[in-house]
Amino acid sequence: MIDLLKGIKYVGSGVTLTLELLTGAFIIGFVLGGIFSIARRTRVGRPIVSGIVSVLRGTPVLLQLSVIFFTSASLTGIKLSILSAGIVTFGINSAAYVSEIFRSGIESLPRGQFEACQTLEIPRYHTWLRIILPQVFLNTLPSLINEMVALLKETAVVGMIGGMDITRSAQALAAEHYEYFIPLCIAGSYYYVLVMIIEWIGRKIEKKRVYT
Amino acid sequence: MKKNACILRLTDVSKTFGEMNVLNSVNIEIKAGNIVGVVGPSGGGKSTLLRCIQGLESIDSGKIEKYGRTGFMFQDFQLFPHMTVLRNLTFAPLVRSIAYTSELGITDKREAKNYIENEAMQLLRTLWIDHKASAYPSSLSGGQKQRVALARSLMMKPNILLCDEPTSGLDQTTSAEVASLLNKVNTDSGITILIASHDREFLKLVSNTIIPIGTAGDGTSPGHSTT
Numbered sequence: 001m002i003d004l005l006k007g008i009k010y011v012g013s014g015v016t017l018t019l020e021l022l023t024g025a026f027i028i029g030f031v032l033g034g035i036f037s038i039a040r041r042t043r044v045g046r047p048i049v050s051g052i053v054s055v056l057r058g059t060p061v062l063l064q065l066s067v068i069f070f071t072s073a074s075l076t077g078i079k080l081s082i083l084s085a086g087i088v089t090f091g092i093n094s095a096a097y098v099s100e101i102f103r104s105g106i107e108s109l110p111r112g113q114f115e116a117c118q119t120l121e122i123p124r125y126h127t128w129l130r131i132i133l134p135q136v137f138l139n140t141l142p143s144l145i146n147e148m149v150a151l152l153k154e155t156a157v158v159g160m161i162g163g164m165d166i167t168r169s170a171q172a173l174a175a176e177h178y179e180y181f182i183p184l185c186i187a188g189s190y191y192y193v194l195v196m197i198i199e200w201i202g203r204k205i206e207k208k209r210v211y212t
Numbered sequence: 213m214k215k216n217a218c219i220l221r222l223t224d225v226s227k228t229f230g231e232m233n234v235l236n237s238v239n240i241e242i243k244a245g246n247i248v249g250v251v252g253p254s255g256g257g258k259s260t261l262l263r264c265i266q267g268l269e270s271i272d273s274g275k276i277e278k279y280g281r282t283g284f285m286f287q288d289f290q291l292f293p294h295m296t297v298l299r300n301l302t303f304a305p306l307v308r309s310i311a312y313t314s315e316l317g318i319t320d321k322r323e324a325k326n327y328i329e330n331e332a333m334q335l336l337r338t339l340w341i342d343h344k345a346s347a348y349p350s351s352l353s354g355g356q357k358q359r360v361a362l363a364r365s366l367m368m369k370p371n372i373l374l375c376d377e378p379t380s381g382l383d384q385t386t387s388a389e390v391a392s393l394l395n396k397v398n399t400d401s402g403i404t405i406l407i408a409s410h411d412r413e414f415l416k417l418v419s420n421t422i423i424p425i426g427t428a429g430d431g432t433s434p435g436h437s438t439t
Binding site for chain 1: 267286288290291293294365368
């Protein structure tokens with residue numbers, strides 16, 4: 001029989017890795033996704049970004065993680081740690097989805113917003129950074145929160161290359177005691193609490209969407 | 213710009229969208245200091261004409277000569293929703309503050325910011341909307357948005373102001389207010405104003421000259437006019 005408190009503590013030791021993966025990957029996904037969505041509006045960038053996004057969305061994240069973790073040393077000479085490989089993989093993968101979210105957000109903005117910037121002679125850099133992207137960010141916030149929640153759950157894949165995250169810790173505990181139900185329930189509870197926190201933060205930011 | 217000197221000349225301007233001939237060899241000459249109305253039915257090419265003058269649309273043939281800076285007021289205002297009224301006015305001049313204030317000999321950034329904000333507040337006072345300086349566009353009425361859009365265009369110090377359907381969606385009283393505001397702007401600063409509207413009564417109130425243009429989509433823009 002598993003001691004519940006010890007079980008909570010043991011599985012909880014994986015929260016750090018899960019949060020590190022989530023934070024790092026979301027930042028990469030957000031920034032790269034933004035760059036992808038802007039690059040997609042250029043003649044040169046459109047086919048390149050569309051190709052990258054298509055491949056990233058069309059192949060399993062586990063496969064992408066394996067490629068980055070197991071082949072990076074032989075292909076580039078850089079040996080990535082489990083954490084780095086996870087952050088890079090999940091970040092790039094998330095960027096594909098975030099870029100789609102941003103793309104729909106940009107396309108839903110009235111063309112007049114771009115034209116207003118043009119008539120007011122606002123430089124391109126400021127047009128994007130101060131006029132377009134803040135509106136796109138706030139308009140797409142619910143989808144971005146969804147993406148973050150999906151990303152959180154996706155980080156469990158890191159266990160396949162040996163990362164001791166929440167899921168992997170729960171599996172290790174279960175294997176040790178030949179009992180699966182309690183460790184997996186503990187892991188599920190951790191994920192659920194984290195998702196609730198993300199949603200709460202999202203709601204707080206979303207309140208600012210109403211400009212009154 | 214000397215009053216009555218030519219400020220805008222369109223020579224044989226044509227524009228098509230696919231099969232549709234929207235502007236067909238339009239010739240217009242506008243003299244400085246006038247308020248000119250362009251009237252016509254929906255789809256007749258009024259907005260396209262203004263957009264071509266502003267450079268938002270390319271022309272297929274002909275020539276547009278502008279002798280001064282143009283400002284543009286959109287039919288649906290296109291205020292920036294995440295910025296306050298004051299910020300809507302000051303944002304563009306602030307990001308290009310060097311170009312904006314250097315003509316006045318102001319080189320210090322903070323001084324430029326103060327100058328631009330004071331100028332914006334003064335403009336808001338002139339247009340009776342200064343009490344909404346810290347409000348967001350979503351909380352404004354149609355008429356108030358129109359005044360903010362007008363103020364924002366004027367912040368760019370245009371010589372020619374292009375107004376696309378400035379009374380669209382406004383009631384008669386507010387339309388009359390817009391007419392008197394445009395007259396005031398014209399009188400106070402001598403800005404040439406070109407207004408596209410389907411509302412002939414409004415144009416009669418505000419314009420020195422009315423140019424009819426096009427009938428819906430048949431490409432028969434008469435538009436041979438000198439004002």
